[in-house]
Amino acid sequence: MQGFVLGGVSSGVGKTVATLTILQALEDAGYDVQPAKAGPDFIDPSHHEAVAGRPSRTLDLWLEGETGVRRNYARGEGDICVVEGVMGLYDGDGSSTAMVAEALGLPVVLVVDASAGMESIGATALGFAEYADAIGRDIDVAGIVAQRAHGGRHEEGIREALPDNLEYFGRIPPNPDLEIPDRHLGLEMGGEAALPREALREAAETLEAERLVDAASTPPEPAAMEPSEPVDATVAVASDAAFCFRYPATIERFRERGEVVTFSPVAGDAVPDCDGVYLPGGYPELHADALESSDTLAELGDRASDGLPVFGECGGLMAMSRSLTTTAGNRHEMAAILPADVTMHDRYQALDHVELEATGSTLTATVGETIRGHEFHYSSADVDGDAHFAFETVRGDGIDGDHDGLLEYESLGTYAHVHPESGAFDRFLEALDD
Template sequence: MQGFVLGGVSSGVGKTVATLSIVQALADAGYDVQPAKAGPDFIDPSHHEAVAGRPSRTLDLWLCGEEGLRRNYHRGDGDVCVVEGVMGLYDGDASSTAMVAEALGLPVVLVVDAKAGMESVAATALGFREYADAIGRDVEVAGIVAQRAHGGRHERGIRDALPEELDYFGRIPPTPDLEIPDRHLGLEMGEEASLPIDALRDAAETLEAERLMEVATDATAPESVPASQGTDAVDARIAVASDAAFRFTYPATIERFRERADLVTFSPVAGDPVPDCDGVYLPGGYPELHAEALESSGTLTELGERASEGLPVLGECGGLMAMSQSLTTVDGERHEMAGILPADVTMHDRYQALDHVELEARDETLTADAGERVRGHEFHYSSAAVDGDAQFAFQTVRGDGIDGDHDGLTEYDSLGTYTHVHAESSAFDRFLERLSA
């Protein structure tokens, strides 16, 4: 599948809006588009899916490794893959947009904020193209999309100023209809605040879909499937929480569960009973926005009882919060949670951790063998005060975890972490294999 990467000159330049506009432009031109996101984000991909009609692939070198990243890319389907970058093109020591583009061998279309410039837009783009050579990266900046650019003289000035080695792929007009509301953790989810289709189509008309298709190239293919990752089916049934409070799941994770086990979903917010299963996965999300419903639904109470009887429960970030004894919102309201883990969680106005993470298992646990290292990502606005007798499954090699030195609270046969992991790590395979043992 051919593709290209949308890189930004910085965070906040409007990459998501540009991505959605380009997806719409290509779709309107008759192409089947596969969206993808460089980096570990869950929110931007929800907007991709709302427009493209298919799940967005997660492409992160730290989470997936180079071969895993390529495998995940090639599991997509369509005529062309549009990869939205993370932060500025070269920003990030673990998995920058430039590193992802290089690993896939894809060209970069640079999103430049043009609201107050013409010649300077060209100078900025040329600098980003030449910087790749300066730092020894095999990255081709093929051209630009001018974000927040007017038509007429403004657009002509930008186009005419570009050197011949940089192509012009169109502009995104400045309009309030192309703004996505945000909150803590980032933008609102795609199903909550999708952009108006008319505004997207208006933006699509100022983009040059056929020229974008001409610049797309075939991505580098993976060489093999590593022997360390299990692919055989296991005799296990896994229940995955899926609702407004638990929505941060990578498509590859659900795919892995479905490939290797029997999967069923349930909604704690709606008060669904815990399904008959061998283990439960509580992904991240926004339990703090639904704390009252979770407290009163009865599902978490039942889950706590089942966990105390030996049902393995794996929770990530929001899942950890729901597994705790209590959750206190920013407004100071305290809500009882499942009571599986010896911790009380409090929400804050500012984020408490944001980083790529590496953990080392202290002993055998649900997602790792003793001494095994797991890579992931953390981004949360809550903190967890743990009881004095709390047991941690992981030492943090990189990242903050729960207390700065550890992550993975463990109680009974259950585990809760602030770290999100990807299916290309061994963690979910270990989890499934533990359930079937």
């Protein structure tokens, strides 16, 4: 599958809107498009899926390794893949957009905010293209998309200022309808704040879809994953507006090796008959009233105390705790599986790629094993003094700065999100089959 990477000159330049507009332009031109995201984000991919109609692939070298990134890319479908970058093109030590583009051998289309520039856009693009050679990276910056650019003299000035070796792939005009509302973890989810299709189609008309397709390339074939034995296990996955941060590859992995059933704690669903429960991250703080008033978390707590393994990531950890206190100071009772009380804050408490070393065997790792993940949360957990942890933090903050992975019964709650390429979900499935 051919593809290209959309890299920004910085954060906030409008990469997500540019990605959605390009997805629309390619769809309107008759192409079957696969979206992807460089980086561990869950929110931007939800917007991709709202436009493209299929899940966005997560491509992160820290979480997946080079082989895993290539393998996850190859699992996509369609004629062409559009990969939205993270932050600025070269930003990030664990897995920058440039590093992902290099690992896949894909060209970069630079997204430049042209709202207050013209000739300087050419200078910016040239600098980004030549910087790759200066740092010894094999990055092909193919050209630019001018974000928030007017037509007429403005567009012509931008086009003429570009060096001959950089393509002009069109512009996205300024339009208040092409703005996505913010929330404390970033943009609102695609299902809540999908951009108007008419505005996307109008903006898509000022992009040059065929030139973008001509610039695309095909990555090398990845090494095949070692086949894994099926397990006799059913995983119940919480899936609703409170538990919506999960990678498509995670559910695919569960289904490849076991059985999956879903349930909604927000709707008050009964916990399904299963061998283990996975609580993904999300926004339990926005649905704390519904979670507290439903019977689901109380039942989950009872089942966990009887030995049902429950694995929660970030928002899942919050729901597994005794209580959740919002920024308004309202305390809500949660599942009371873990010996912790969680409090929301106005500022984020952690944001980084993480590495964890298991101090004992647990649901997602064996003793001494390290796994890599990502943390981004606005909450903190006040943990009992005699609490037990599964991991020491090699990199990242974890729960208390030194540890992550709170343990109780047969259950585990972490602030880290992990990808199936880490092996963590295979360990989880195998633990359920013991």
